[in-house]
Amino acid sequence: MSFLNETMECMPREELKKLQSERLLDTVRRSYENVECFRNRMKELGLTPDDIHGIEDLPKLPFSYKKDLRDYYPYGLFAVPMKDVVRVHASSGTTGKRIVVGYTQKDIDMWDECVARMLAALGVTSGDIVQVAFGYGLFTGGFGLHGGAAKLGATVIPISSGNTANQIQTMVDFGATVLCCTPSYAMYMGEEVERLGVKDQLKLRIGVFGAEPWSENMRAQIEEKLGLKAYDIYGLSEVLGPGVSCECMEQAGMHVWEDHFAVEIIDPETEEVLPAGTPGELVFTSLTKEAFPVIRYRTRDICVLNAEPCKCGRTHIRMAKPDGRTDDMLIIRGVNVFPSQIEEVLLKVSGDRITPNYQIVVDRVNNVDTFDINVEMSEVFFSDNIKEMEKLEKNITEQLRAMLGISAKVHLVNPKSIVRSEGKAKRVIDNRKGKI
Ligand code: DLL
Numbered sequence: 503m504s505f506l507n508e509t510m511e512c513m514p515r516e517e518l519k520k521l522q523s524e525r526l527l528d529t530v531r532r533s534y535e536n537v538e539c540f541r542n543r544m545k546e547l548g549l550t551p552d553d554i555h556g557i558e559d560l561p562k563l564p565f566s567y568k569k570d571l572r573d574y575y576p577y578g579l580f581a582v583p584m585k586d587v588v589r590v591h592a593s594s595g596t597t598g599k600r601i602v603v604g605y606t607q608k609d610i611d612m613w614d615e616c617v618a619r620m621l622a623a624l625g626v627t628s629g630d631i632v633q634v635a636f637g638y639g640l641f642t643g644g645f646g647l648h649g650g651a652a653k654l655g656a657t658v659i660p661i662s663s664g665n666t667a668n669q670i671q672t673m674v675d676f677g678a679t680v681l682c683c684t685p686s687y688a689m690y691m692g693e694e695v696e697r698l699g700v701k702d703q704l705k706l707r708i709g710v711f712g713a714e715p716w717s718e719n720m721r722a723q724i725e726e727k728l729g730l731k732a733y734d735i736y737g738l739s740e741v742l743g744p745g746v747s748c749e750c751m752e753q754a755g756m757h758v759w760e761d762h763f764a765v766e767i768i769d770p771e772t773e774e775v776l777p778a779g780t781p782g783e784l785v786f787t788s789l790t791k792e793a794f795p796v797i798r799y800r801t802r803d804i805c806v807l808n809a810e811p812c813k814c815g816r817t818h819i820r821m822a823k824p825d826g827r828t829d830d831m832l833i834i835r836g837v838n839v840f841p842s843q844i845e846e847v848l849l850k851v852s853g854d855r856i857t858p859n860y861q862i863v864v865d866r867v868n869n870v871d872t873f874d875i876n877v878e879m880s881e882v883f884f885s886d887n888i889k890e891m892e893k894l895e896k897n898i899t900e901q902l903r904a905m906l907g908i909s910a911k912v913h914l915v916n917p918k919s920i921v922r923s924e925g926k927a928k929r930v931i932d933n934r935k936g937k938i
Contacts (some may be wrong), residue, residue: 503751503814505624506654507615508763510818518817520606523556524763525789530554530563533795536581540797558763560787561775565798571601571740578603582793585620585796592640593739594623600640603739604793610649612790614780615624616745616759623750623757624708624733625815626680631705632644635683635691637663637925643713647682650745655689656680663687663924666694671877674700680708685724685732686927692727694916706730712737712744714926715842717822721850721860734823740799750795752813755820763791765819766798769805770828778809783828784821802828809916832930834864835871837908841929844910847875847901855883855894865933873910875902881917 505511508694513521531551532871533540542548543564554562570579581585587604593899594608607615624633632651635644644662659676661669663683670691673681681688695701704726712735721732736756737746746755758765766775776782784801788794803824812820826840833839841862848860859878864871877898881889895912903909 503638504622504627506619508812511619511623511818512759513761513817514850515817518760519557521761522789523558525761526557526560526764526787527551527554529787529789529791529795529797532581532792533797536684537579537777537795539554539574539579540564557764560766563787563798565773565785566796567800568601570804571603574601576602577604580793580832581795582606582805587793588644590640590677591642591645591739591743593642600601601838602739606792607695609792609794612762613646613742613745613812614649614653616742616762617646618653619650619759620735620745620748621654621656621680621710622647623748623816624710625731625751626651626654626656626708626710630656630679630708631659631677632656632680632682633659633661633669633678635663635669635678635681635687636744637664637736641925642737642739643684644680646737646743647710647866648746651680651682660835666691667698667809667923670694670698671808673706674703677705678768679705680710681706681730682710682730684713685711685720685921686714688721688728688732690726690922690924692724694726701727701729701878704729709733710735712748715826715845717718717842717845717849717858719875723858735770736821738801740794740796741788741801742791748784750812750816753814754805755808755822757818757820760818765807765821767805768800770800770802770804778819781825784824804828819868832862832931832932834873835908837906839873839908843905844875844902847905851901852877854880856914857917860929861920861931862929863928863931863933871934873908874913874914875910876913877922878920880916883916897934 534551559899586606588607589605592602633645638644709730709732724732733749735748737744747758764787766785768785784803784805786799788796804820804822806821819853826842857878857880861876863874896913
């Protein structure tokens with residue numbers, strides 16, 4: 503196992519709790535003094551920073567929400583004057599208006615350290631050549647991975663996402679050993695590498711993928727197509743960007759860097775804190791951020807925590823792959839549907855007959871929801887054999903009905919006909935707006 507900061511990453515839990523307590527008190531005090539929204543919420547609960555004595559008091563604190571970022575757009579939640587903010591990033595909000603987050607230089611240093619720690623945990627070293635194919639710009643992926651890889655002393659290729667043919671040529675010519683991007687884009691690049699027949703010219707050994715849900719089957723396919731070991735990393739703009747949590751080489755969940763982020767799981771309905779091992783909504787509190795501290799931020803990601811010790815020796819708690827979001831849940835004909843459930847069925851049923859590319863199309867006709875799923879056939883399976891195709895369509899339809907409790911129209915579509923993404927894949931097209 504390789505560590506960037508073994509003292510922190512393997513700190514005994516009692517010490518970690520003490521450190522979290524000190525840092526939480528400081529965060530609460532700074533937020534109370536400088537962030538009107540937080541101060542008002544504390545007052546509504548009859549609380550002042552003096553009522554918070556340590557990390558065990560976390561559940562007393564008020565929650566914060568994505569909506570707050572819209573209501574206080576763009577800088578109203580910052581806890582430092584703008585002269586101390588050295589960078590802003592933004593991500594899409596649920597209703598179109600961007601949400602904006604800010605960083606002081608100290609925040610950027612902490613971010614770099616968290617990402618460098620993460621890369622070291624995956625076996626990346628200063629000898630690696632890291633191709634950062636996450637988008638640069640307001641999205642946190644590009645700059646986040648860039649800062650961490652540079653901090654580790656690796657050589658960074660800051661290519662950003664897109665221009666895939668050039669991307670692959672660069673990977674070959676510059677001898678990239680590490681690739682960082684979304685899993686969808688890694689999959690797309692894998693297909694292109696296959697098409698160009700250049701796999702044996704690649705030097706890739708480690709893939710650092712995240713920013714969207716992906717399955718174990720997708721991981722296996724990416725590993726095969728690109729000839730690397732693929733790791734999952736998690737983060738969100740509001741809390742930091744990439745670098746909040748990541749797998750270690752054990753690949754048994756993602757360690758949350760708890761010296762910087764306190765994590766809870768709550769019941770999204772009752773808001774009650776749930777014990778490790780019980781699925782619920784992930785909630786984060788930043789413990790060291792200056793410009794944009796977040797307190798009990800409701801991520802809407804559904805997840806499970808694992809408090810068991812990890813074989814790698816790190817003491818920081820692990821989170822499972824997020825299993826959908828409370829807000830990307832579709833309600834189709836009154837039934838709750840998660841895209842991840844559909845993906846699960848597709849992977850189970852298909853073998854090598856379909857690719858991981860699919861699209862869910864929901865509409866409303868005569869007050870009834872329509873539910874279509876376009877599933878892309880693999881080149882191996884694609885043929886004139888209509889009977890075989892119909893059989894597969896029927897099989898998928900039946901399995902989906904058993905899993906979801908409603909039926910969907912499944913359409914097998916030609917290889918490579920679903921538009922590829924250079925960022926996050928758009929899996930759901932919901933045309934019902936204004937019709938419900
Ligand atoms: O996606 C930050 C990031 C960049 C993470 C690069 C990893 C790598 P946002 O655009 O704000 O930030 O989106 C955050 O993406 O709440 C999750 O729903 C989802 N997400 C992020 N990582 C994963 C993952 C970045 N590994 C939202 N698995 C989060 C599943 C993920 N979902």
